Amino acid sequence: MTESSQILAVEGLTTRIGVNAVVDGVSLAVNSGEVVALVGESGCGKSLTALSIMGLHPAAARIGGGSVRLDGDDLLRFSEKQLRGIRGKTLSMIFQEPVASLDPLMRVGEQVAESLVVHGVASKSEAESRAIDMLEKVGIPDPAARARQYPAELSGGMCQRVMIACALIARPRLLIADEPTTALDVTIQAQILALMKELRREIRTAILLITHDMGVVADIADRVCVMYAGRIVESGDVASIFAQPSHPYTRLLLATIPKLSGTRKTRLNAIEGSVPDVSDWPVGCRFRTRCPLADDACEKMPPDFSVSGDDTHRAACWHIDRLSEMDAMGEMA
Amino acid sequence: MSATIDKSPAPARRFAGLRREIRGMRAVMPFVLIFAAFVLLALLAPLVAPLDPNSQNLLGRLKPPGTTARGIFYLLGTDNLGRDLLSRLIYGARISLSVAILSVVLSGTAGTILGMAAGLARGWTETVIMRLADIVLSVPAVLLAIIMVAVLGPGFANVVLVLALTRWPRYARVAYGQTLSVANMPYVRLARFMGAKTPRILLIHILPNIIGAIIVVATLEFGLMVLFEAGLSFLGLGVQPPTPSWGAMLSTGRAYVATAWWIAAFPGACLFLLILSVNLIGDHLRDRLDPKSR
Ligand SMILES: Nc1ncnc2c1ncn2[C@@H]1O[C@H](COP(=O)(O)OP(=O)(O)OP(=O)(O)O)[C@@H](O)[C@H]1O
Ligand code: SF4
Numbered sequence A: 001m002t003e004s005s006q007i008l009a010v011e012g013l014t015t016r017i018g019v020n021a022v023v024d025g026v027s028l029a030v031n032s033g034e035v036v037a038l039v040g041e042s043g044c045g046k047s048l049t050a051l052s053i054m055g056l057h058p059a060a061a062r063i064g065g066g067s068v069r070l071d072g073d074d075l076l077r078f079s080e081k082q083l084r085g086i087r088g089k090t091l092s093m094i095f096q097e098p099v100a101s102l103d104p105l106m107r108v109g110e111q112v113a114e115s116l117v118v119h120g121v122a123s124k125s126e127a128e129s130r131a132i133d134m135l136e137k138v139g140i141p142d143p144a145a146r147a148r149q150y151p152a153e154l155s156g157g158m159c160q161r162v163m164i165a166c167a168l169i170a171r172p173r174l175l176i177a178d179e180p181t182t183a184l185d186v187t188i189q190a191q192i193l194a195l196m197k198e199l200r201r202e203i204r205t206a207i208l209l210i211t212h213d214m215g216v217v218a219d220i221a222d223r224v225c226v227m228y229a230g231r232i233v234e235s236g237d238v239a240s241i242f243a244q245p246s247h248p249y250t251r252l253l254l255a256t257i258p259k260l261s262g263t264r265k266t267r268l269n270a271i272e273g274s275v276p277d278v279s280d281w282p283v284g285c286r287f288r289t290r291c292p293l294a295d296d297a298c299e300k301m302p303p304d305f306s307v308s309g310d311d312t313h314r315a316a317c318w319h320i321d322r323l324s325e326m327d328a329m330g331e332m333a
Numbered sequence B: 001m002s003a004t005i006d007k008s009p010a011p012a013r014r015f016a017g018l019r020r021e022i023r024g025m026r027a028v029m030p031f032v033l034i035f036a037a038f039v040l041l042a043l044l045a046p047l048v049a050p051l052d053p054n055s056q057n058l059l060g061r062l063k064p065p066g067t068t069a070r071g072i073f074y075l076l077g078t079d080n081l082g083r084d085l086l087s088r089l090i091y092g093a094r095i096s097l098s099v100a101i102l103s104v105v106l107s108g109t110a111g112t113i114l115g116m117a118a119g120l121a122r123g124w125t126e127t128v129i130m131r132l133a134d135i136v137l138s139v140p141a142v143l144l145a146i147i148m149v150a151v152l153g154p155g156f157a158n159v160v161l162v163l164a165l166t167r168w169p170r171y172a173r174v175a176y177g178q179t180l181s182v183a184n185m186p187y188v189r190l191a192r193f194m195g196a197k198t199p200r201i202l203l204i205h206i207l208p209n210i211i212g213a214i215i216v217v218a219t220l221e222f223g224l225m226v227l228f229e230a231g232l233s234f235l236g237l238g239v240q241p242p243t244p245s246w247g248a249m250l251s252t253g254r255a256y257v258a259t260a261w262w263i264a265a266f267p268g269a270c271l272f273l274l275i276l277s278v279n280l281i282g283d284h285l286r287d288r289l290d291p292k293s294r
């Protein structure tokens, strides 16, 4: 991986809501053509991380520090006008609710063409013919006819395909997808993931995929960042993480994937308890209140330890060497 | 794949919806026809009115309906100056409908723009516009209109202006509320994210999604505007004589109720029918279009 292939580089991103750092010193990188999964339970700050990267964080939130470099430019220093210039064009996004994300009174073709039109990239008629090509690419049959229809005439899976077409028509460098398949049923979910894999290769868009589903991660990601309570606790190649999960939290997440059956529908609620409220995040290691290995050492914040030796796989835990104890305990659950 | 299954039902579904819409219209169809008849009479007044509405026949004053005087047949009788009541009613429909249409279009446009601006801009724009709307709405509308016409002077243009100035808050409130809810819809946030600027958001993404609610208000307001125009004319503050207006005719007829009931009865009946049909159409539209009742 050369420096030039790096598309997104987030360093020490901190976002506060009130006094609480809901995103706390998050660092992650996405290289060209790569899918990086940001995974963690509900309420651990994944969406806020994504929104902060794009400058769309809610009014109550303040960016407290760090940098977000897209092709080398720090987005945190961009004006609203500069941001508007790249959103939808260089940087794109897919939201969770495919049906609600489409304007009910606008033809599907026009919506797909919208980012080309508002950025003045193409004339209206050219944009619409490119929209039809894009609809075909995302696997919508008879795209010319579909382009003239309204969202209500499409199924949920179709709507999500249309959303993907909207997001990718301008061939963005980076696509951020926040739980793009959560609202869909399992079969459609698999189709959409397959489609995203295919398009990433064809359009060469890097993808930051937010999910709470380790099954989705296994399906599509090249690299993984595991997030817990506002911090990245483990990151590395997907193969390395699945083979040698090195943070107790990652281990527990992985345990939620059923080992024998092929279905991967299980959600993360299999871990006992839930992410505490932001105001109750403990000092030191934040996983301390739920970690089976926690002891006095964990009252101090653990640094990022290298697991692999070459820094591609890191985990933030004082007791990486005691992980095997968990297997013994795991039998109880 | 699901493609072929998905494709065929769509047009069929759309026609089913249309058929249901027409069947739903059946209940208000008589009132749509009454309204259409008034509009046609107003448009074609010079062709359908039997006589000049202002030509006086002082020898044929206060003739009851169905009288023939000097070879002229007066279907609905004559008024105190011997003018043909039917012709005056037909020309009066022009005044009622044009005042109502113009004031609804003016107040509707202004109110919708202001309401959407308040809903999208928030902050002090929102405060100023919506508090102003509250103030205007807190004064009884008839009273406000009477005071304003008294200040500006009567006449067609002033009546329209005054009605627009007093009625815009109704639209502003609806447009504001609808904009607030639509602006938070994911598709508006997405369009904004994709780089769409405010005018495009308002015009392309918000307006089409709130126009149904605005049309419902406009229809109900239309009946009210007919009534307001009649009321102002009744008080002598509307269009000035000899231009025929139902309200002014009612006012004249009041003096003759005991001796020539038809002078007041027919314009009263016209007002009743027009307002009733517009309101019933409005109620029907509200049931069909208003997102809240969906
Ligand atoms: N606008 C806001 N105002 C106050 N608190 C907020 C706001 N948005 C998010 N939070 C808080 O930030 C924390 C992280 O929220 P976030 O939406 O990023 O979680 P998430 O990891 O995306 O979870 P999920 O899987 O449920 O989407 C939550 O505890 C939430 O209470
Ligand atoms: S640092 Fe301690 S509490 Fe945190 S994950 Fe490691 S063992 Fe558990």
Ligand SMILES: [Mg+2]
Binding pocket: A046, A047, A048, A178
């Ligand atoms: Mg989220």
